[in-house]
Amino acid sequence: MMEWLDMVIQGILLGGLYALFAIGLSITYGVMRLVNIAHGDFIVLAGYATLPLVAYLHWHPFVALPLVMLIMAMLGYVLQTTLLNKTIGPDILPPLLVTFGLSIVIQNGLQQLFSADAQALQIGDLQIASLQIGEDLAIGWFPLLVFMVALAMTFGVNYLFNHTDTGMSLRATSDDPITASLMGIRAQHVYGVALALSFALVAVGGVFSAIRTTFTPSTGPISLLYAFESVVIGGLGSIWGTFAGAVILGVAQALGSKFDSGYGILAGHMMFLLILIFKPDGLFPRTRA
Numbered sequence: 001m002m003e004w005l006d007m008v009i010q011g012i013l014l015g016g017l018y019a020l021f022a023i024g025l026s027i028t029y030g031v032m033r034l035v036n037i038a039h040g041d042f043i044v045l046a047g048y049a050t051l052p053l054v055a056y057l058h059w060h061p062f063v064a065l066p067l068v069m070l071i072m073a074m075l076g077y078v079l080q081t082t083l084l085n086k087t088i089g090p091d092i093l094p095p096l097l098v099t100f101g102l103s104i105v106i107q108n109g110l111q112q113l114f115s116a117d118a119q120a121l122q123i124g125d126l127q128i129a130s131l132q133i134g135e136d137l138a139i140g141w142f143p144l145l146v147f148m149v150a151l152a153m154t155f156g157v158n159y160l161f162n163h164t165d166t167g168m169s170l171r172a173t174s175d176d177p178i179t180a181s182l183m184g185i186r187a188q189h190v191y192g193v194a195l196a197l198s199f200a201l202v203a204v205g206g207v208f209s210a211i212r213t214t215f216t217p218s219t220g221p222i223s224l225l226y227a228f229e230s231v232v233i234g235g236l237g238s239i240w241g242t243f244a245g246a247v248i249l250g251v252a253q254a255l256g257s258k259f260d261s262g263y264g265i266l267a268g269h270m271m272f273l274l275i276l277i278f279k280p281d282g283l284f285p286r287t288r289a
Helices: 002-032 039-055 060-084 093-114 141-163 167-174 177-182 188-213 221-236 239-259 261-277
Strands: 130-133 138-142
Touching: 002 039, 002 138, 002 141, 002 167, 002 188, 002 221, 002 239, 039 060, 039 093, 039 188, 039 221, 060 188, 093 221, 130 141, 138 141, 141 167, 141 188, 141 239, 167 177, 167 188, 177 188, 221 239, 221 261, 239 261
Parallel strands: none
Antiparallel strands: 130 138
């Protein structure tokens, strides 16, 4: 019984990492109806952006994280306002094609700069330290930290959307950009803010993922897949729904790996397909954001 409980807890903690991947994707879809195919590659890019700070300046990854978040947020704003805004419209194909092209460019660029060798970020003893509960149950401090950060950021993003002027502008532009513009809201700027916020979350997910496991220039698509599945399971555009979807995906993978190590990822995909078949709008109907 304790073994099953342990797998569920590990799955919940893994879901926290997936939530950091997925919330940014949920924001871009919820505000701009933009599915960013390069989302996973930007997650990997955040990990690679941290490497020089750790290797050459000898910064701890946690110390480097705020700077990486700022850099990624600025990149998101510039990318949206100079390139992606030109593709936003009723046709979803142009942004899909542009972000697919960005994915290819990022992967090949990172391979040229850093080679195809696997990289990882180290945080010392915290990486393997655990909280012992009884004789048969142990919870890693780092996965627990990731989950708590994901929970705090989910709460913060939800608060931003529902209780601030910036959130009001984001929701108004999402609902009707033409009417919002008549009220003095500049949709192009708001879209840039949305992608900047998304990329700041991407930075956190990318750095934590780089600490948790190794990464290469080609690992972005699998992160995109987990983010997309989390968003669909929870409900498109729903912040708390996305968090719940990420946790459900993590638990499904953990329970699947209990039967066989090769079944973990498959179990997550099967959960995604079942939700898509029986409740295509997601388990938690969207609250606008």
